[in-house]
Amino acid sequence: MNDMVPVIARLDAVTSARVAAAAEARGISDEQYVAEAVKRMADLDEGYRLFIQAGIDAADRGDVVTQAEMEVWFEQRIAARNNA
Known part of the structure; x- marks a missing residue:
């Protein structure tokens, strides 16, 4: 297991009470x-x-979908659902 290190954080009273209750x-x-x-x-x-x-x-590799391609795909999905 990793060595544990202390961390100090200030919490408002409400959050602190919620933490205590949850714990x-x-x-x-x-x-x-x-x-x-x-x-x-x-x-x-x-x-x-x-x-x-x-x-x-993916974008750097050119592996993207254009807005036009997405719109066509979306319209096909709607048409397929309406025809089902």
């Missing part, structure tokens, strides 16, 4: 709750950045 409901400490929340947010942000980079890489 208590889960049977964990406030510290564990905050650590999990920070990790989840970091994971989400990393995933989003990777998703955006994949789009940039």
Whole structure:
């Protein structure tokens, strides 16, 4: 496991109370709750950045769909649904 490092963050009283209540409901400490929340947010942000980079890489390769192609595809989907 990675070495743990302390992090200090200031929370307003309402948020702090919500954290305490949520942690208590889960049977964990406030510290564990905050650590999990920070990790989840970091994971989400990393995933989003990777998703955006994949789009940039695809565009750089020329792997794109034009607006006109998208409109044709969309109209075909609507027509197929209306004919079903």
